Amino acid sequence: SPSAYEPVPGWVDSLNGPTGLIVGAGKGVIRSMLIDTRHLSEVIPVDYAINGLCVIPYQFTGLKERPAEVPVYNITCADHRKMQWGEVIDMSKDIGYRYPFEAGLWYPDGCITTNRLHHKINVILFHWLPAYFIDFMLLLLGQKRFMVRIQNRISVGLEVLQFFTMRAWFFKSDAYSSLWNIMNDVDKKNFNMDMDPVETVPMYIESCVVGGRQYLMKESPDSLPRARLQLKLMYILDRVCKTVIVGSLCYWTYGVVARLLGI
Known part of the structure; x- marks a missing residue:
């Protein structure tokens, strides 16, 4: 997921994972997704993962x-920092309305469900039909078609995420967390992987939304007033x-x- 600190908060260069x-x-393209809101989200910033990969080999220098057993390090979020998917989604919606994306396909108010039939109906009605309709209109106008191709990519991505x-x-991350305790102050500053950071979860989600807007969609912060009006x-x-x-x-x-009643 987007970075927490390095190189800048919210930095991201890929639509894979939660950022997509x-x-x-936020663009109104994804209208339905299978999510069990009771389960805990498992998200870790990319800079934490990279710093962890740098620190793990250092421990064995x-x-x-060699250790008698092969050490296993699960680079995961600390248990006390995990939130239910439902809380994360509600928080993301609220922040997304404050930092909307420009020129969305539709109002960002999709459906979250655990019912696969309900989800499939939504996908047909709100994913595929609009995609084919837009591509048909583009064909009539002599423009390049792209919506069906985008929906194909979205479908593949959703299948992966929904798994x-x-x-x-449930992953134990005691070994990963213990690395922080053996690092000196200089290393802690250079390879930050503190599981008790200063920023709160809402602050991190806000940086994810702003980062996706700025670094992926290339939308300037100056465009926010226009984006809010469009929303x-x-x-x-x-x-x-x-x-x-x-x-x-x-x-x-x-x-x-x-x-039928003859009224």
Whole structure:
């Protein structure tokens, strides 16, 4: 996941993992995902992982003999820092509304569910149908089509992520955490992997959203006022469309029932 400190907070250069979910949902492209909100999230900043990989070999430089057992280091988030997926999602939505992405496909208000049938219906209605419709319109306009290709990539990414978000994972990280205790002050400064950092989880999630916006989407902080205005307009459009669709469905249902009852 995006960095906590180095090279700068929130730095990221890939859509893989949670960052892709943040960007996809923030752009209104991802409308549904399978997540069991009761399970604990397992996310660790990339700079923590890299620093850990640098420190682990250093521990064995002074050993004259190999350990009797092969040491295993799970580079994971500390247990007391883990949060349920539901809390992370709610927090991310709140922060995402404060730091919206520009020119999203739709208002970022997707569905989180554990029901696979519900999810598949949502994917067909809100992922594939809009993608094919947009590509069809681009074809008529003589423009390059891209939405179906993007949805294919999103589908592959979601399948990978959902394998983890629908299951509970428990990793012991005592060995990794113990590395911090054997480091001197200089090493701690150069290879920060403190599991009790100053910043809170909301602060880190905020840096992830801002980092995804700035480093992946190349959206300047100066564009935030415009993005917030676009978000408000998208919200109005979303509610109007939903009202029209639900109203039309109710009207059609009433007509069918009325004919059946001879009213």
